[in-house]
Each structure stands twice: as structure tokens, then as C-alpha cells.
Amino acid sequence: MFQYKFMVIAFIVAILLGISLPLLGTTAVYKRLSMSGDALAHSSLAGVAIGLASGLNPLITSMISCVVAFLIIEFIRRKFQKFSEISVAVVLSFALGLAGILSNASNVSNFDSYLFGSILLVNDLELYLVIAFTIVTVLFFFFLYDKIFLSLYSEDEAKVQGLKVNVLNFFESLLLSLVVAVSAKTIGSLVVSSMIVLPIAAALVLKLSYKKTLFLSIALSLISMIGGLVISYYAGTRSGATIVMVATGELVLLLLSSPIVSHFKKKNSSLKLND
Amino acid sequence: MIELKNVSFSFEEDKILDNISLVIQDESYIGLVGENGSGKTTLIRIILGLLKPVKGMVTNNFRKVSYVSQTSDNREYSLPCTVSEVILSGTIDSGFWFIGRKEKRQKCDELIKLFSLEKIKNRNFSELSGGQRQKVKIARALASSPNLLVLDEPYTGIDSDSHEMIANLLKTYHKKNKMAVLIITHDKCDLHGLDNVYLAKSGRVEKIKEDIDHVSI
Numbered sequence: 001m002f003q004y005k006f007m008v009i010a011f012i013v014a015i016l017l018g019i020s021l022p023l024l025g026t027t028a029v030y031k032r033l034s035m036s037g038d039a040l041a042h043s044s045l046a047g048v049a050i051g052l053a054s055g056l057n058p059l060i061t062s063m064i065s066c067v068v069a070f071l072i073i074e075f076i077r078r079k080f081q082k083f084s085e086i087s088v089a090v091v092l093s094f095a096l097g098l099a100g101i102l103s104n105a106s107n108v109s110n111f112d113s114y115l116f117g118s119i120l121l122v123n124d125l126e127l128y129l130v131i132a133f134t135i136v137t138v139l140f141f142f143f144l145y146d147k148i149f150l151s152l153y154s155e156d157e158a159k160v161q162g163l164k165v166n167v168l169n170f171f172e173s174l175l176l177s178l179v180v181a182v183s184a185k186t187i188g189s190l191v192v193s194s195m196i197v198l199p200i201a202a203a204l205v206l207k208l209s210y211k212k213t214l215f216l217s218i219a220l221s222l223i224s225m226i227g228g229l230v231i232s233y234y235a236g237t238r239s240g241a242t243i244v245m246v247a248t249g250e251l252v253l254l255l256l257s258s259p260i261v262s263h264f265k266k267k268n269s270s271l272k273l274n275d
Numbered sequence: 276m277i278e279l280k281n282v283s284f285s286f287e288e289d290k291i292l293d294n295i296s297l298v299i300q301d302e303s304y305i306g307l308v309g310e311n312g313s314g315k316t317t318l319i320r321i322i323l324g325l326l327k328p329v330k331g332m333v334t335n336n337f338r339k340v341s342y343v344s345q346t347s348d349n350r351e352y353s354l355p356c357t358v359s360e361v362i363l364s365g366t367i368d369s370g371f372w373f374i375g376r377k378e379k380r381q382k383c384d385e386l387i388k389l390f391s392l393e394k395i396k397n398r399n400f401s402e403l404s405g406g407q408r409q410k411v412k413i414a415r416a417l418a419s420s421p422n423l424l425v426l427d428e429p430y431t432g433i434d435s436d437s438h439e440m441i442a443n444l445l446k447t448y449h450k451k452n453k454m455a456v457l458i459i460t461h462d463k464c465d466l467h468g469l470d471n472v473y474l475a476k477s478g479r480v481e482k483i484k485e486d487i488d489h490v491s492i
Contacts, residue, residue: 030353030354032353143371145372146363146364146367146372147367147372149356149360149364150364150367152354153354153356153361153364154344156323156325156342156344157341157342157343157344157416159323159324159325160323160324160325160340160341160342160425161340161341161342161365161367161368161419162368162369163367204355207355207399207402208355208399209355209356209357209360209397209399210354210355210356210357210360211360213355
């Protein structure tokens with residue numbers, strides 16, 4: 001499998017996105033904006049359609065449209081503070097409509113490759129962008145680990161403690177938009193939104209600490225990415241779709257095993273109390 | 276010291292605070308009482324800098340301020356985190372998290388012991404009872420050794436033993452660490468022996484001079 005250069009590049013991209021997507025996904029999920037990945041992914045499609053129709057580089061127009069979409073989400077979120085999911089629904093609907101109209105004017109086969117991704121056809125620019133965005137995301141989360149936690153725990157208490165919550169939120173969303181735009185071309189816009197939510201949802205089942213949930217969601221994401229690629233190579237299935245199926249399988253497995261895990265957790269804690 | 280000068284706040288057509296002047300001195304222990312909808316929480320949010328007044332001026336000279344919000348304000352129910360992680364988050368400052376980590380953990384352990392939270396320190400915060408959660412939130416607020424601690428109805432859901440324990444701890448902390456305290460409460464018992472008590476009513480705030488027991492809240 002690794003004798004092909006495109007497979008090696010596909011694995012590098014899968015591993016890098018397997019780290020950056022759940023990192024950015026946790027903040028979106030905990031802010032009750034888990035569908036924002038979906039809205040951004042659809043916005044990236046609209047951007048691709050604009051690029052293909054106008055003759056510009058679709059990756060660049062896709063990144064611009066994702067950033068514009070996130071700015072609109074943030075603007076609407078502030079108008080409907082108690083119903084933050086409304087902002088996501090509005091942008092998602094608009095992006096889907098725009099992508100649908102503009103896709104008629106674009107090269108359909110090219111458009112399909114953005115819909116389902118083409119991780120085996122990643123070019124140099126896409127690879128460099130994935131590497132750069134992953135490094136920035138990892139450094140962002142490493143250095144601001146505690147501040148991100150505090151802003152998720154309580155925005156008010158974080159602000160009183162002197163944290164610039166709005167600035168932090170802005171950079172989190174900006175990074176998410178850029179990573180989604182690049183991921184849309186590699187693993188597909190329909191797959192990227194799933195990979196933002198599924199590993200975190202699976203990790204949440206075990207009710208662990210914040211740190212353990214973060215690391216577990218990265219581990220599960222990496223298993224889905226690598227496992228999905230290997231299975232798709234041998235089974236001849238679409239790589240993006242297989243990755244999502246593996247991630248869904250992990251969630252189902254953890255949901256089914258959670259009663260057993262919580263039984264052992266309770267037994268363990270009662271033993272500790274007796275000691 | 277925090278000083279509010281002729282502060283007014285309105286939301287659309289509704290005037291919520293009308294020309295309020297108030298001073299919270301260093302090392303003072305202040306109570307704020309009032310009916311629901313009297314503007315207490317709006318006033319607190321202005322004092323904390325979370326809201327900007329429509330008119331008037333707020334001057335804050337406290338270096339470190341901590342805030343214990345009402346439980347319903349937080350996303351704490353959905354966030355997966357342990358009691359230790361929540362208390363440790365109180366020590367977060369402008370520096371990187373790995374600088375002075377040992378001292379921060381030590382401070383966190385002291386508070387866990389002080390609030391008798393040893394048995395639940397590794398439990399998920401969202402799985403705790405309302406009273407246990409309040410204790411954790413107050414311990415978290417004290418972790419930064421604040422100059423001013425603002426508590427918005429901190430005793431909600433707390434049993435009488437824990438209520439007394441926390442009230443005594445706050446008084447000890449207030450004296451030992453020379454920390455000013457501003458507490459919003461509905462319980463008159465919490466107002467005895469305070470330096471000043473303010474009553475919020477119809478957008479105005481007045482200092483209560485007579486015996487607390489004769490004031491209707």
C-alpha cells in the first residue's frame with residue numbers, strides 16, 4: 001500500500017486532519033454549535049461553486065467563503081444569543097441554496113470531487129495547507145489549553161478573570177473555517193462535518209475529564225481516519241465515506257459498552273470510598 | 276475600590292437602573308438584596324464590567340476580581356470536566372498554563388481540603404448535586420486569591436450545614452486575605468454583621484440603615 005506516493009500523502013493528510021478536526025470540533029460541540037461544521041462545509045461547497053464558475057482557484061474561493069460564513073454565524077449568534085443554533089441553520093440553508101444554483105454553472109465532475117473528497121489526489125498546495133493549519137491548531141490548543149477550557153466552562157467568569165473571550169472565540173472559529181475549507185477538498189465536505197462531531201460524541205459517552213475527553217476524541221478520530229483509509233484501499237470503497245462509517249461504528253460500540261464501563265466505574269469508586 | 280457614579284442602564288424602553296452611585300471599599304463585606312427584577316444582577320454585571328452603563332461612570336481599582344455566577348448562567352452541565360479541573364481553572368491568569376503549575380495545583384489541593392471535596396475531586400462536575408456544585412464554584416472563585424469576590428445567590432441549593440460552613444469560610448477568608456466581598460442573597464441571616472447592605476428597588480439602590488430584620492425583601 002505504501003509503495004504508492006499518493007497513499008503516503010493520503011495517510012499524512014488523514015493523520016493531520018485526524019488531530020486538528022477533533023481539537024477544533026470540541027470547542028464547537030461544547031458551545032452547542034456542533035452543526036457549525038456542517039454549515040461551514042456547505043459554505044465551502046458554495047465557495048467551490050463560485051470558484052469553478054468564475055475560473056478562480058476553488059480552494060481559495062472555498063476558504064474565503066468559509067471565513068465569510070463564520071463571520072455571518074458569529075454576527076447572527078450575537079443577535080440570537082439564547083438560540084445560537086439558529087445562526088448555523090441560516091448559514092447552512094443559504095450556502096446549500098447558493099451551492100445548488102452555482103453548481104449548474106460549474107464543471108460537475110470537479111464539483112463531485114469536493115462533495116465526497118479525493119484524499120488520493122491531494123496536490124502539493126493542499127498538503128502544505130493541511131500541514132500549516134494543523135501545526136497552528138496544535139500550537140493554539142497547547143498554549144491556550146487552560147484559557148480555552150475556562151471560556152467553555154463559563155464565558156462570564158472567564159471575562160471577569162480577564163480573559164479576552166471574544167478574541168479567543170474569533171480565532172477558534174477562524175481556524176475551524178480554514179481547516180474545514182481545506183478538509184472539504186481532501187476528505188469531502190460531507191465527511192468533514194461528521195468528523196468534527198463523531199469522535200467527540202463517542203468520547204463524551206465515557207464521561208471522562210476534559211483533558212481525557214480531548215485526547216480520547218483525537219485517538220478515536222485517528223483510528224477512524226487510518227482505519228477508514230486502509231479498509232477503503234482493500235475494499236475499493238470511497239475513502240471519505242468509509243472513514244465516516246468507522247467513526248460511526250466507534251460511537252455505536254461505545255454507546256453499547258457504556259453501561260458496562262459505568263458499572264465498573266461505580267464499583268471502582270465504591271471500593272475507593274470503602275478503603 | 277470600585278466606584279459607580281450616576282450609573283443608569285436601560286434595555287430598549289425599560290429603565291432598569293436609574294442614577295446609581297455606590298462605593299465598594301477595599302476589604303469591605305457588602306450585601307445586596309432586592310426582589311426579583313429589581314436590577315440586582317444588572318448592577319452586578321455593570322460592576323464586573325460585563326455590561327456597559329448607558330450613563331454614568333464605573334471606576335475599578337481591584338486588581339483581581341472573582342465571580343460566582345448563578346448556576347443557570349453556565350455551560351457547566353454539558354462540559355465534561357472533573358471537580359479538580361474546575362477549581363484549577365480559577366488559577367488561570369494571563370501567563371501560560373504550564374508556568375507555576377505546581378503552585379497552582381497546590382493551591383487547588385488546599386481548597387479541595389478546605390471545602391471537604393476530597394472524595395469527589397475526580398468526579399464529573401455535571402454529575403454533582405446542586406449544593407456540591409455551588410461549593411466547587413466558590414472554591415474555584417477563591418483559587419485566584421481575589422481582592423474582590425462577587426457572589427450571585429451562592430447558597431441556592433445548599434443544605435444548612437454547608438451554608439453555615441461556607442458563610443464562615445467566606446468570613447475567615449475575607450479577614451485573613453483582606454478580600455472585599457459583595458454578596459447577593461435572599462436570606463436575611465446572611466446580612467447580619469456586614470459592613471453595608473444595599474437594597475435594590477425599582478431601579479434605585481439605597482443603603483439600609485435600620486435593622487435588617489425589619490426590611491421586606
